[in-house]
Amino acid sequence: MKLSQLVLKSMQKNMRHYYLYFFALIFSVTLFFSFVTLQYNESIIEATKASGTASAGFEAASYMLYFIVLFFVLYANHLFIKRRSKEIGLYQLIGMTKGLVTRLIAFENILLFAGAVSIGMMLGLLSSRLFTMILLKLLQFDAVVTMSFSKVAVINTLIVFGILLVIILLQMAFMVRKTTLLSLFNASKQADERVKRFSVFPMLMGAVGIGLIVYGYYESTVLLSAETKNLFLSMLLILATTIGGTYFVFRYSVAFVLNLFRLSKKGHLNLTDVLALTPIMHRMKSNAKSLTLITVLTAVSLAITTLSYISYYSASSSAEERVPADYVTVDGREAAFLTALDAQEIAYTTKTMNLTSAQVDLAEIFDKKSIELFGDNTLGNTLVISLSDYQQIDPTLHLAAGEAILTSYNGFMSNLIPIVAPLELTLLHGEHQFPIHIKRIDEESILAWRITSGGFVIVAEDAVFKELQQLNEGESFGYVTKSQTTVDLVDANEETYEQVEKLYKTTGANIFRESQEDGQIRKLSSQQTEVKENLNMFGTTIFTTAFLGLAFLLATGSILYFKQMSEADEEAESYKILRKIGFTQDELLRGIMMKQVFNFGVPLVIGLLHSYFAVKSGWFLFGTEMTTPLLITMALYISMYILFAALTINYYKKIIKQAL
Incomplete structure (x- = not known):
C-alpha cells in the first residue's frame, strides 16, 4: 500500500x-x-x-x-x-x-x-x-x-x-x-493515580490552596487603596497566590473532599457515585495542571471582556460626568449661541451658576491613610457655588446656618479615596475662615470636568458664597472660571443636534479659555461629542476583546471536550461490562452527567470567582457601571460552557449506545 x-x-x-x-x-x-x-x-x-x-x-x-x-x-x-x-x-x-x-x-x-x-x-x-x-x-x-x-x-x-x-x-x-x-x-x-487513602499532607496542601485563593481575593479588594505600597508587587502577589491556590485546590482539595464523601458512604456507592466520583479522583493528578490553566484562561478572558464592556456600557454616563448638559459655556460666552438658537427657533432651557473658590485642608476630609497620597501640603482649592444657584437643579434643598453639601465627587477618585458624610470642614481664604457642616455628599456632576478637573464642589449658603466672591475679586488661585451656563435642547432629534453642534462651534460658545503661555485656545465639548468619542474608543476595544474572548472560549472549551472524548474512549470497555450486567443507558448517563458538572462546572465557577474579584478591584477606572456588564458577560460564558458540556454528554451517549 x-x-x-x-x-x-x-x-x-x-x-x-x-x-x-x-x-x-x-x-x-x-x-x-x-x-x-x-x-x-x-x-x-x-x-x-x-x-x-x-x-x-x-x-x-x-x-x-x-x-x-x-x-x-x-x-x-x-x-x-x-x-x-x-x-x-x-x-x-x-x-x-x-x-x-x-x-x-x-x-x-x-x-x-x-x-x-x-x-x-x-x-x-x-x-x-x-x-x-x-x-x-x-x-x-x-x-x-x-x-x-x-x-x-x-x-x-x-x-x-x-x-x-x-x-x-x-x-x-x-x-x-x-x-x-x-x-x-x-x-x-x-498519568492516572489510584488513591487508596489520604494522609495529612494532601489535607494541609488543600487547605493551603483555599487559603491562598482567599488571600488573593482579599489583596485584590485593597489593591488600589492607600494600604498598597507597591502596586506592581501587589499585582504579582495576587497573581501568584490565585494561580498557585487554584492548582492546589484541583490537585489536593477536590480529591480530598470527594474521598471524604466516599468514606461517608461506608462503601455503599451507587452507580452514579462510581461513574462520577471515582474517575475524577483517579485522574485529578493528571488533570490538575490543565484544569488550572483552563480556569485561569477563563478568568483572564472574562475579566478583560467585562472591563472593556464596562467602558463601552458607561460611554453615555461617563460623558454626563464630564459634560453635565447638552452644551456648556463659561464666562458669558453663550450670548451669540443662544441668539443663533432663537433665530433657528430651536427650543432650549438654560441654567447659569456663578462660581468662586476657597481653600480647604484635605486632612479634615480624608482619613490618615488616604491623606498620605497628598504629601506634606494638604491644602487644596475647591470650587464653591451658592445655594440659590444650586436650587435650579434641586429646588428642595435647604441649608441651615453653617450647613453645606459636597457634590460632583464621583468616578474613580470617589472609589479610591471615599468621603463619608457628615463631616466638619473649614473653607479658608487667607486669614478668613468659614466653618461649615457637610450634611450630604452627592455624586451628580453639576460642572463640566474642564472646570473642576475632577475635584469636588461645595454648595454653601448665599451669604458665605457672596463673602468668598468679594474676597476673590482681583485675586485668583490659578485660573478660576467665574460662571457656567448649561444649555439643554427640548425634544431635539439627531438632525437638530448636528445643526446645533455647528452653531456651538461657529459662535465660539465652546471656547473654554486661551492659554497665556502658548496662545492655544482650550475648547469645551458637547455631551453628544463626548459620547461619540467614547463609543469610538471603547467600541473598537470591546470588539477586539470580544474576539479574543471568543478565541479563549473556543480554546478552553475545546480542550475540555477533547479530554473528555479521550476519557470516554478509554472507559468504553467499562460501559460494555456495565451494560452486559443489566445497567440501562439512563443509569449510566446520570453518573456521566454528574461527572461533566464537575469537569465543566468547577473550572467555570472558580474562573467566575477569579474574574469577579479581578473586575471588582478596579472596575471604576473603566466606567461607571459594573453589575450589568459583568452579569451579561458571565451569562455568555456560562452558556458557552453549557454548550460544550452538552456536546460532551452527547459523545458519551454515543459511546454507551455502541457498548452493546
Missing part, C-alpha cells in the same frame, strides 16, 4: 477524532482572517480615524489571537497524538520506522491544515462583512458596508498558519521519536 493511500485510510478511520479539531481549525482561521481583513476595510478605517490607537489595537489583538490559536492547536495536537499512541505503536510493531510514521502523521496534518485554511479563508471573507457591520454598529457609524477582499490579509493568514503548521509538525515529530514502543501502548494510562 502506498503512503498516500495509507494516509487517506488513516484519516478516514480517525475522522471521529478529527472532526471537532478540524472544525476548530476552520473557526480559528475564519476568526483570524476576518479580523485581519477588518484592518484594511475602508469603512472601518473611516470610522476609526478619530482614534489614533485603533490600528495599533487591531494589530496587537491579531498577535494575541494568534498566540491563543497556537496554544490551543499545540495542546489539541498533543491530546490527539496521545489518543493515537496505540495506533502509532502498531505501525512500528509491523515494521514501519519512526521516520515513516512521522511522515504519515505529517501528511495528515498538512492535508488538515490545507483544508482548514482554505475553507476558513472563504468563510472569513463571507463573515468579514458581518463583523464589519457589528463593529460599525458598536461605533454608531453609518456607512454602506461592502465585502472587502485584502491580499495582505490572505498573505498574513498563510504566513501565520504556515508557521503554526511547522511548529505542529516539529512537536509531532519530537513526540513520536522520543517515545519507546512500550510507552506508546501505555501512554493513555501513565
Whole structure:
C-alpha cells in the first residue's frame, strides 16, 4: 500500500477524532482572517480615524489571537497524538520506522491544515462583512458596508498558519521519536493515580490552596487603596497566590473532599457515585495542571471582556460626568449661541451658576491613610457655588446656618479615596475662615470636568458664597472660571443636534479659555461629542476583546471536550461490562452527567470567582457601571460552557449506545 493511500485510510478511520479539531481549525482561521481583513476595510478605517490607537489595537489583538490559536492547536495536537499512541505503536510493531510514521502523521496534518485554511479563508471573507457591520454598529457609524477582499490579509493568514503548521509538525515529530514502543501502548494510562487513602499532607496542601485563593481575593479588594505600597508587587502577589491556590485546590482539595464523601458512604456507592466520583479522583493528578490553566484562561478572558464592556456600557454616563448638559459655556460666552438658537427657533432651557473658590485642608476630609497620597501640603482649592444657584437643579434643598453639601465627587477618585458624610470642614481664604457642616455628599456632576478637573464642589449658603466672591475679586488661585451656563435642547432629534453642534462651534460658545503661555485656545465639548468619542474608543476595544474572548472560549472549551472524548474512549470497555450486567443507558448517563458538572462546572465557577474579584478591584477606572456588564458577560460564558458540556454528554451517549 502506498503512503498516500495509507494516509487517506488513516484519516478516514480517525475522522471521529478529527472532526471537532478540524472544525476548530476552520473557526480559528475564519476568526483570524476576518479580523485581519477588518484592518484594511475602508469603512472601518473611516470610522476609526478619530482614534489614533485603533490600528495599533487591531494589530496587537491579531498577535494575541494568534498566540491563543497556537496554544490551543499545540495542546489539541498533543491530546490527539496521545489518543493515537496505540495506533502509532502498531505501525512500528509491523515494521514501519519512526521516520515513516512521522511522515504519515505529517501528511495528515498538512492535508488538515490545507483544508482548514482554505475553507476558513472563504468563510472569513463571507463573515468579514458581518463583523464589519457589528463593529460599525458598536461605533454608531453609518456607512454602506461592502465585502472587502485584502491580499495582505490572505498573505498574513498563510504566513501565520504556515508557521503554526511547522511548529505542529516539529512537536509531532519530537513526540513520536522520543517515545519507546512500550510507552506508546501505555501512554493513555501513565498519568492516572489510584488513591487508596489520604494522609495529612494532601489535607494541609488543600487547605493551603483555599487559603491562598482567599488571600488573593482579599489583596485584590485593597489593591488600589492607600494600604498598597507597591502596586506592581501587589499585582504579582495576587497573581501568584490565585494561580498557585487554584492548582492546589484541583490537585489536593477536590480529591480530598470527594474521598471524604466516599468514606461517608461506608462503601455503599451507587452507580452514579462510581461513574462520577471515582474517575475524577483517579485522574485529578493528571488533570490538575490543565484544569488550572483552563480556569485561569477563563478568568483572564472574562475579566478583560467585562472591563472593556464596562467602558463601552458607561460611554453615555461617563460623558454626563464630564459634560453635565447638552452644551456648556463659561464666562458669558453663550450670548451669540443662544441668539443663533432663537433665530433657528430651536427650543432650549438654560441654567447659569456663578462660581468662586476657597481653600480647604484635605486632612479634615480624608482619613490618615488616604491623606498620605497628598504629601506634606494638604491644602487644596475647591470650587464653591451658592445655594440659590444650586436650587435650579434641586429646588428642595435647604441649608441651615453653617450647613453645606459636597457634590460632583464621583468616578474613580470617589472609589479610591471615599468621603463619608457628615463631616466638619473649614473653607479658608487667607486669614478668613468659614466653618461649615457637610450634611450630604452627592455624586451628580453639576460642572463640566474642564472646570473642576475632577475635584469636588461645595454648595454653601448665599451669604458665605457672596463673602468668598468679594474676597476673590482681583485675586485668583490659578485660573478660576467665574460662571457656567448649561444649555439643554427640548425634544431635539439627531438632525437638530448636528445643526446645533455647528452653531456651538461657529459662535465660539465652546471656547473654554486661551492659554497665556502658548496662545492655544482650550475648547469645551458637547455631551453628544463626548459620547461619540467614547463609543469610538471603547467600541473598537470591546470588539477586539470580544474576539479574543471568543478565541479563549473556543480554546478552553475545546480542550475540555477533547479530554473528555479521550476519557470516554478509554472507559468504553467499562460501559460494555456495565451494560452486559443489566445497567440501562439512563443509569449510566446520570453518573456521566454528574461527572461533566464537575469537569465543566468547577473550572467555570472558580474562573467566575477569579474574574469577579479581578473586575471588582478596579472596575471604576473603566466606567461607571459594573453589575450589568459583568452579569451579561458571565451569562455568555456560562452558556458557552453549557454548550460544550452538552456536546460532551452527547459523545458519551454515543459511546454507551455502541457498548452493546
